[in-house]
Amino acid sequence: MHRIQSCIVTVEEVTRPRRRRAETVERLLDAALETFAEVGFAAASVEDICRRGGFTRGAFYSSFRTKDELFGALFLRETARTLALAEQQLQGIEHESDPVTAAVGRCLSSFRADRSWVLVLTEYRLHAARHPEAAAALLEHSTGVLAQLTALIEDGVARAGLRLTLPAARLASMILALHDGLVVAQATDPVGSDDTSDLERTALLLLLRSAVLPS
Structure with a gap:
């Protein structure tokens, strides 16, 4: 039983970061859509997108390069x-x-x-x-x-x-x-x-x- 529980914990530990990253990406996309629509693609900065989504620049660059x-x-x-x-x-x-x-x-x-x-x-x-x-x-x-x-x-x-x-x-x-x-x-x-x-x-x-x- 202990071995089975250990396996379950391991699976959760693997999938939890993936879910968090997927949620982060979705929120970044939502923030980008709103920001681009409001000020335009060229005028929008990474900082603007992060501010709207409540993220740091590090969160942005961990998912997207540009x-x-x-x-x-x-x-x-x-x-x-x-x-x-x-x-x-x-x-x-x-x-x-x-x-x-x-x-x-x-x-x-x-x-x-x-x-x-x-x-x-x-x-x-x-x-x-x-x-x-x-x-x-x-x-x-x-x-x-x-x-x-x-x-x-x-x-x-x-x-x-x-x-x-x-x-x-x-x-x-x-x-x-x-x-x-x-x-x-x-x-x-x-x-x-x-x-x-x-x-x-x-x-x-x-x-x-x-x-x-x-x-």
Whole structure:
């Protein structure tokens, strides 16, 4: 019994620091999102982020080497949440009488563009346009998102018994471009957000109906 208890303690001692580090990273990401949205990526300092999150510089540098690396982690977290929600919403789409309309309705009813994230991502894209290393990292991250969205489209189309009139990756690129453009417009004109949502719904329906056919 003593030996078993010793093993349990050892496991807890190993996992506890990992949990604490994961919690620290999450709080740093939350603080970074708020700070970048408030003052901008370029203007935000490591000290600003640490102050907002209640950390020391040492805590920051134990997890990230640079602000750009921190942004990369933030990008992966935010896009992973969105893609996971999309996958969840598309479950059972094959049982709908009109899978295309159902897919658009389900996703748009669940997704509400986070204004803070839209501001941060838009500004970072401008930053990347002037800094080749940032551009390369952003391209790598974006390529990963495109691949995941492509896989979601291929899976949904196959389950719904449809076929595409163009490569799934091409359709995924169009969807991302459409969404990105409209959420930026919505962020700069909150008053017209309802009109923007209706426009996205209409545009997505037109795009998808031209891109899929019965198999």
